[in-house]
Amino acid sequence: MHKEAELIHQKNILMLKILWGFFTIANIINLLVEGKLAPVYPLAGLILLTLLTGVVLQKRWPSFTMMLTVCFLFVFFYFLITGDPYLPNFIFMALAPLLSLFYHDFRAVLLSGILFILSSIYYFFAYQDVLFPGFQGREVSYLISFGAFITVFSIIHTRLTRSLWRRAGQSEERLRTILDSVSIGIWTFDLSTMQIEVSDGFEQLTGFSPKVFQTNSQQINEMIYPEDREIFKEFQQEMIFGRSSAICEYRIVCRNGTVKWVQNRGMPYFNHLNHMVRLEGVMIDITDRKQMEETIEHLAYHDELTGLPNRTLFSKRFEEYANQGKFSLAILFIDLNDFKEVNDTFGHDAGDLLLKDIAGRLTSIVREQDMVCRLGGDEFLVLLVDIDESRVVKVADRIKASLSEGYLYQGYRLTAGASIGFCVAPSGTGDLEEMIRQADEAMYGAKKSRVRQYLSQQEKVASHEI
Structure with missing residues (x-):
């Protein structure tokens, strides 16, 4: 599944959970206030939610399911309002456009805005005496204006959010390109669990997959060139006992047997009680730099x-x-x-x-x-x-x-x-x-x-x- 489709699917699942939550809470409130369940709403809601659950779990049409979920929001409020034409229920319908913002998708936002305006017009005239007593017919324009405002606001908000996401994605891509080009691995060592987590860059740098480091926390020590292990030990001690950042350079033996020079930069992190909780840092391939230094040194002395x-x-x-x-x-x-x-x-x-x-x-x-x-x-x-x-x-x-x-x-x-x-x-x-x-x-x-x-x-x- 495409990355964007997978993201929509995950949001569909979360929206489904929200709908089930609303459905359950609405029935509980109705039971507590009225002393009984509404004759139509619980059954209709249960059937529709079950059908929607089946569609969502199919994971086959994420975008279609998103639009269907938005429509279901208004169907949900339709049964709620027609079953109990109570002004607070109508006010709660305004949550539907706001919930559609969760998708950050223009299609969902626009559909939700249109359905809100049409639903508002319908409820105004169908239940005017109950929901809007004393209002004139021309005053429906206020509801239309409110719906239009919510729709425009949602579109602008979605546009700004997607723009920020796009820029963040571009920055992340540029950063990933830079990290890949210089062979950088990011690591985090949890002092409470004594476990280390590394980024995917470690595989390019060392040949060992991140899972190897997760299953064997000593792998980062074992791959160090034997003569340089004391350097790494002093590096750790400076961070832990000195409670400060540290830098060291040493050789590692990669999975294919090649030897590389790396620079390790690390620093400790503390919680609100000033207790050290983890160590974090980056490992950079400096083999080319070391070779250049050796070449320069050789030329200087030969x-x-x-x-x-x-x-x-x-x-x-x-x-x-x-x-x-x-x-x-x-x-x-x-x-x-x-x-x-x-x-x-x-x-x-x-x-x-x-x-x-x-x-x-x-x-x-x-x-x-x-x-x-x-x-x-x-x-x-x-x-x-x-x-x-x-x-x-x-x-x-x-x-x-x-x-x-x-x-x-x-x-x-x-x-x-x-x-x-x-x-x-x-x-x-x-x-x-x-x-x-x-x-x-x-x-x-x-x-x-x-x-x-x-x-x-x-x-x-x-x-x-x-």
């Missing part, structure tokens, strides 16, 4: 061409080790030989590919705790941790051997050796800038003399033959 750490990240890592003061540190300064000739002969594309290949070779030689950094151009730095000078020499030999193997580019074999200088701080507390400067000097010495040079902070520059 060389764009080779993907190696840049000078900034290299300095941070060195400071971390230097502050610990537990390990000896060594800095290797590597400068490629004949790299300019490769660029001039084969172009910058060849040079870029050569730098990427060299970056990969350097990374494969050092250990996980070590770090390779592209300083710029054809210069590289290597940080070696917990190592003595003899082992530094071995690493330098391996680097020179690897870089001298040559490279293939479009069928051509390229060669790019390297000059290496290094500086060792046995105590692990050296100054980075000074160590780089000394390693740079050693490298230039090696480039000039074609021998490998190294420098210790405790010794002067010494040289060894390649």
Whole structure:
């Protein structure tokens, strides 16, 4: 059934209940006042209400049933007034147009207004002596004017109400579109029942249907990435014990196994006694934002061409080790030989590919705790941790051997050796800038003399033959 038809059907059911209520109350009042039931009204009303009940419960023609219900209102008052032509009964008939407003439907409102005017004219002339003693025939115009006023008022009221509903529906649709586009789930946790209710957005966000959360209140905890569960625990404690709103960001494992970053914003709600009754909040998918942040952070600390750490990240890592003061540190300064000739002969594309290949070779030689950094151009730095000078020499030999193997580019074999200088701080507390400067000097010495040079902070520059 269409959404609007379903709404009309629900209103038909409620209107049917109202009619049964009026019918029962009217008979009770009649019994109490007159001491007996009216001879026609109860039976006719019972038959008509039973027929109307059958039509309503059929749920097949909601709009037709709505119009039939409006007509039945006036049939109801017809039997009431003709059975007992009493002015209060006529006045109660004015409730019919007001009850038709319940539908907020122009058809029901207009039909009710017309039936009220026609009924008023009929009762005025049929029961003028009883209902309107002393009134002249022309004074029926007052009843017609009153009926017209009620009809116009009902139409205006219906129009305004439907306009507000339409705007609210449009706003709701826009909000739903926004919520769907940003993957937002709304949640409510009842502290008295310890049950959680979530919106449909949770299914799009997590892959789990709202029913899963209703049957298992721990699902919202179980789907949190194990390493981030403490973050969520602190988030809950801040709301409950701190009695304030809280925000946290953590990872969740979706139903299909994918990992997403979410931001959870929650706040406690209190009753009139200032007792906390529930927690409410929204969960937002921030995976794209996190990935963007990671990308920006990576670009801030890594060389764009080779993907190696840049000078900034290299300095941070060195400071971390230097502050610990537990390990000896060594800095290797590597400068490629004949790299300019490769660029001039084969172009910058060849040079870029050569730098990427060299970056990969350097990374494969050092250990996980070590770090390779592209300083710029054809210069590289290597940080070696917990190592003595003899082992530094071995690493330098391996680097020179690897870089001298040559490279293939479009069928051509390229060669790019390297000059290496290094500086060792046995105590692990050296100054980075000074160590780089000394390693740079050693490298230039090696480039000039074609021998490998190294420098210790405790010794002067010494040289060894390649």
